[in-house]
Amino acid sequence: MCGINSYLSFSNQSINPTILQQMSDNMIHRGPDDEGFWIEKTIGMSFRRLSIIDTEGAQQPILNENETIVMICNGEIYNYRVLRNELEAKGHHFKTDGDTETIIHLYEEYGIDCVHHLRGMFSFILWDKKTNTLFGARDHFGIKPFYYLFDEQKLICSSELKSILKVSNQSHSLDPQSLVHYLTYQYVPEPRTMVNGINKLLPGHRLICRNQSLKIERYWEPTFQPKEQDVEVVKEKILTTLQESVKLHMQSDVTLGSFLSSGIDSTAIAAIMRKETKFHTFSVGFEGEQNECTVSRKTAEILDTYHHEWIIKEDEYFEAVNSSVWAQDDPVADPSAVALNLLSQLASEHVKVVLSGEGADELFGGYRIYQEPFAIRHIQLMPEIVKNILHQTIKHFPKFYGKNYIIRATTPIEKRFIGNAKIFTDDMVEILNDNKMQYQYVDAFEWAEQYYNRVKEHDDITKMQFIDLSLWLPGNILAKGDKMSMAHSLELRVPFLDKKVFEVASQIPTEYRVNRNRTKKIMRDALQGIVPEHVLNRPKLGFPVPLRQWLRGLRGEECLDVIKSSGLDQYINIDYVDALFRQHQTGKIDHSRKIWSLYTLSQWKVMFLDRYQSSIFEQEIQKNVVYDGHAELYA
Incomplete structure (x- = not known):
C-alpha cells in the first residue's frame, strides 16, 4: 500500500525534482516507510511506501532487466505468486519478492492487456521508454484512487488530489457540475472531482498517453x-x-x-x-x-x-x-x-x-x-x-x-x-x-x-x-x-x-x-x-x-456559523440554509443529512479552494481526450 505520483511534461524542459519531492511530501501518510524517485528528461515518478510484502526489498520505482520499463504501483496483487510462476516458466527473471514486479513482466508479455491477469486492488503508472508511452490503470472496483490532470503542457497523475493541486502551477476553481452532483449524491460521482480540470480514472479503466494525446478506455465492467x-x-x-x-x-x-x-x-x-x-x-x-x-x-x-x-x-x-x-x-x-x-x-x-x-x-x-x-x-x-x-x-x-x-x-x-x-x-x-x-x-x-x-x-x-x-x-x-x-x-x-x-x-x-x-x-x-x-x-x-440529536441546539448553531463564514454563499443560498437549520432545531423535520452535506462542503472549500487561491467559477474544458465511446461523462 503506497502513494504514487508521476509528472509528464510535453515541453522539452526537464522535470524539476522539487516537483516530485513536493508531491511525495504531501502524502507521507500513505507511505511513511520509504520513498523513491525516478526522472528521465520530461518524465518523472515519485513513490511513498508502506511496506507490507517483501519489506526489506521491492523498492519502487522499479525497472525491468534492460531498464526500458519503469513503474510504480499502489495496492496489492493477490495472485502474484501464481502469475510469477507462470512468467518464470516463460523465461522472465525476477529481482524482488514483491508483487509489483509481476506487473512489469506481465506488460512485457501482454502489453496493456496485462490488467486482465491481475487479481487485487491497484492503481499503477508505467512508462515505456521504447514507445514513449505512459500507461496507467485502476483496479476493477475502484478500491485504490487514481487522480489526473491533463492539459496542453502536462499530464500529472497521483494517488491524491491535493498532491496535484500542490504542483499544478495554475488556479483551480470549483466545478459547478460537480457541485450539483454532490448536493444530491453526497459525493462527486467519478470521473469528475469537485475541482475543475482534475479527474479520476474510473474503476476498471486504463489510461494511455502517447504523443501528447490521452486515451481512456474500459477494460472491465x-x-x-x-x-x-x-x-x-x-x-x-x-x-x-x-x-x-x-x-x-x-x-x-x-x-x-x-x-x-x-x-x-x-x-x-x-x-x-x-x-x-x-x-x-x-x-x-x-x-x-x-x-x-x-x-x-x-x-x-x-x-x-x-x-x-x-x-x-x-x-x-x-x-x-x-x-x-x-x-x-x-x-x-x-x-x-x-x-x-x-x-x-x-x-x-x-x-x-x-x-x-x-x-x-x-x-x-x-x-x-x-x-x-x-x-x-x-x-x-x-x-x-x-x-x-x-x-x-x-x-x-x-x-x-x-x-x-x-x-x-x-x-x-x-x-x-x-x-x-x-x-x-x-x-x-x-x-x-x-x-x-x-x-x-x-x-x-x-x-x-x-x-x-x-x-x-x-x-x-x-x-x-x-x-x-x-x-x-x-x-x-x-x-x-x-x-x-x-x-x-x-x-x-x-x-x-x-x-x-x-x-x-x-x-x-x-x-x-x-x-x-x-x-x-x-x-x-x-x-x-x-x-x-x-x-x-x-x-x-x-x-x-447520532447526527440528528447532535445538530440540534448549540452544536447545530456552531455548524451553521462555519457554513456562513466559509464564503459558501458564493454558490449556496444561505437564507435557505438558515431555514433548514431552524426547521431541524424544532425537531419536526430531520434535515441532519442536508446540514451535514453543507457543513462538509464548507470545510472542504476552506481547506482546498481557499488554500490554493481558487476563486473563479468556470466550466471545465477537456482537450484531446478519447474516452472509449462515452465522452458524455466529460461533457
Missing part, C-alpha cells in the same frame, strides 16, 4: 449474468470462493487485523480469518441503543480475538472532522467517514493491515432499498397509462399517509433511484445561489441514465445493484475507506471485492439474492455455521452516527 443453479451448489460456491479470497487477502509480512461491526459482512471476514490464526479486531460505536460495540464485543468473545473498541463521544467526533475532510480530497458527506477515521486511528496503534467487509451489499444484495420492488409490485403491474394518470393525480394531493408510497410505485426505477443517498433533489433550485444553474447542468438522474442504459434487460433489483456498484461503491464507500485508513498509514483490504467472488455473485438468480423478508439471502444461508447466530440475520445498520 461488473456484468450480471444470472443463471439457473441449484441452491446448494450456489451456497458452496459462495463459501469456498470467499474463503479463498480471504486467505489471499491475508498475505502479509506484517501484523494484520480486521474491522468488526455488528453486521454480517465484517463478521464473515473475521470468522473466516479466525480459521487461519488469532488476530486483532477493532470496533467503534456511539452511546445509546444502537451502539454497535455491544454486538461486536460479543462476536469477538465467540471468535476469541484480541479485541479493541472505542465508544466515540460527541466532542471526539467533531474534533476529527477537519482531519477527515482534509484526508478525503473530495468532499464526501457520509457521517460514517469520521467514525471510520477514528476506527482506523485505533487499528493503526496495533496493526499495519486490516481486512473489512465492504462490497458485500453491492454484490449480494444487502441494502434494504433492494426490497422495494416487492413492496410496490402490485402497482407496478398496472398498465403504464393507468400508472401515469395515478402519478399525475396523486402528486397534486395534499400530504396523506401512503402518498409517498404511491408516488414511488408509479415512478420508473430510473427516475427514483440513484443510489443509497439522495440529499437535495426537488429543492435543488432553492439551495443553489444561482437559480438558473440547475437547468444548465446534468442532474443526478440524467447522470445515472448512462448506467441504466447498460442494464436495460435486467430486473429492477439488479439495476439498483449495478448503479451502486458503478456510483455509490467507488464514490462513497471505497473513497472513504481508502482515505480514512491511509490517513493513519493503515492498509485496508476488502476480500468481497475480488473478481472471482464477483464472478460467483454475478451468476446468482435475483430471487436467491433478495426477497421480501431478507437481504443477502443466499449469502446468509451460505455462511450459516460460520457467522455466529446473533449476527447472521441482524439488519444492516451501517455506522449509526
